[in-house]
Amino acid sequence: MDWIQSWKTTIFSLLKDVPVHFRPLVASISIDGTSATTIIVDGTTGEPLWRPFLYNESCPDALPMVKSIAPVNHTVCSGSSTLCKLVSWWNAEDSNKKSALLLHQADWLLWLLHGKLGVSDYNNALKVGYDPEVDSYPPWLLAQPYSQVLPSVTAPGTSIGFLKEDIRTQFGFREDCVVCTGTTDSIAAFLAARATHPGKAVTSLGSTLAIKLLSTKRIEDARFGVYSHRLDDKWLVGGASNTGGAVLRELFTDEQLDKLSKQINPTEASPLEYYPLKAVGERFPVADPNLAPRLHPRPESDVEYLHGILESIARIEAKAYSLLKDMGATQAEEVFTAGGGAKNEKWIKIRERVLGLPVSRAMQTEAAFGAALLALKGAQQSIN
Numbered sequence: 059m060d061w062i063q064s065w066k067t068t069i070f071s072l073l074k075d076v077p078v079h080f081r082p083l084v085a086s087i088s089i090d091g092t093s094a095t096t097i098i099v100d101g102t103t104g105e106p107l108w109r110p111f112l113y114n115e116s117c118p119d120a121l122p123m124v125k126s127i128a129p130v131n132h133t134v135c136s137g138s139s140t141l142c143k144l145v146s147w148w149n150a151e152d153s154n155k156k157s158a159l160l161l162h163q164a165d166w167l168l169w170l171l172h173g174k175l176g177v178s179d180y181n182n183a184l185k186v187g188y189d190p191e192v193d194s195y196p197p198w199l200l201a202q203p204y205s206q207v208l209p210s211v212t213a214p215g216t217s218i219g220f221l222k223e224d225i226r227t228q229f230g231f232r233e234d235c236v237v238c239t240g241t242t243d244s245i246a247a248f249l250a251a252r253a254t255h256p257g258k259a260v261t262s263l264g265s266t267l268a269i270k271l272l273s274t275k276r277i278e279d280a281r282f283g284v285y286s287h288r289l290d291d292k293w294l295v296g297g298a299s300n301t302g303g304a305v306l307r308e309l310f311t312d313e314q315l316d317k318l319s320k321q322i323n324p325t326e327a328s329p330l331e332y333y334p335l336k337a338v339g340e341r342f343p344v345a346d347p348n349l350a351p352r353l354h355p356r357p358e359s360d361v362e363y364l365h366g367i368l369e370s371i372a373r374i375e376a377k378a379y380s381l382l383k384d385m386g387a388t389q390a391e392e393v394f395t396a397g398g399g400a401k402n403e404k405w406i407k408i409r410e411r412v413l414g415l416p417v418s419r420a421m422q423t424e425a426a427f428g429a430a431l432l433a434l435k436g437a438q439q440s441i442n
């Protein structure tokens with residue numbers, strides 16, 4: 059799969075999808091990307107020097123070196139962190155090091171639109187080691203030879219520059235349309251839900267299960283895959299599990315999910331205990347690269363099977379919130395749901411029972427809505 063080409067094709071086809079009469083009204087653009095999806099590019103041309111490292115790829119070869127330089131249990135101390143990907147590339151590659159530049163997926167796509175290489179945001183940069191609290195890369199990271207490839211970092215939703223002239227004229231966007239720094243996919247989903255008070259949380263039930271709880275306290279512990287993203291003056295505490303919709307999609311079509319779910323009685327607990335994963339390895343609430351998927355025994359009834367899987371995913375979610383509480387985060391009091399799983403009303407009822415918290419579908423379940431809110435913020439800053 060040529061990921062780079064497919065992402066590029068997608069971004070331009072999305073621009074084409076904007077109705078022609080709306081294009082002159084677009085004041086700003088921002089993008090959210092999959093967190094820790096990492097692209098090493100040539101710092102002059104922006105062309106990738108290597109295939110992209112996807113968010114769920116692990117680079118265990120780099121872990122001992124990363125652990126030897128980073129503080130104990132820092133977020134980068136996980137095989138799938140952006141820093142492990144960078145170190146793994148750095149150790150394997152002999153040429154091109156001098157001209158290399160690291161970008162996250164959102165940074166690279168935004169670059170296609172604004173043309174200024176080397177800009178990121180403090181959400182995407184968290185997993186490469188950026189410290190959003192002091193707003194800089196830490197000294198232990200800057201002391202490394204590969205620190206030269208790190209991008210500059212600004213707050214999400216900061217205007218970077220105008221939409222490139224050739225794109226603007228080709229598609230008919232306005233002259234002063236600005237392109238703003240973005241964020242990660244699950245933070246965008248949190249923003250879309252418009253949850254602004256500590257204690258409010260968003261669970262994104264997309265391909266994976268990502269949890270974000272608004273907290274006044276920052277928590278980070280790689281032993282459990284827990285980290286905190288900065289959200290203005292507060293913290294989005296949470297993590298991402300490898301369980302989620304991608305496992306469901308391997309077993310059922312979306313139509314089957316819809317039909318079978320309708321037959322589930324959500325008030326009854328399923329006795330089936332699974333750990334639904336697509337492959338070996340879990341990140342949160344247990345960080346265990348060797349955790350095996352558990353999807354057996356499979357009952358004859360598909361309704362019972364799906365009930366067991368949805369209930370098991372809900373148990374993982376409950377364990378995650380309970381872990382955050384034990385670690386001192388602001389206590390979760392309400393959970394909004396985003397992503398493709400948010401439309402499943404029966405699952406919401408199951409989760410409400412298992413979590414012991416009010417659970418509802420977010421008003422906006424698309425992460426893209428959160429990215430649009432960041433674009434709005436950037437546009438407002440440009441005007442002021």
Ligand SMILES: Nc1ncnc2c1ncn2[C@@H]1O[C@H](COP(=O)(O)OP(=O)(O)O)[C@@H](O)[C@H]1O
Nearest residue numbers: 264265303304306307312315316397398399402
């Ligand atoms: N009715 C449903 N109940 C539960 N999950 C669903 C349902 N319909 C779709 N899904 C899941 O939603 C996922 C897609 O959600 P989406 O937010 O688009 O994912 P991504 O994280 O890839 O952007 C699929 O993996 C699919 O299994």
Ligand SMILES: O=C(CO)[C@H](O)[C@H](O)COP(=O)(O)O
Nearest residue numbers: 093242243244245266268298
């Ligand atoms: O698994 C994911 C990719 O779909 C999660 O959304 C992602 O890992 C969450 O990361 P972050 O908390 O940095 O946004």
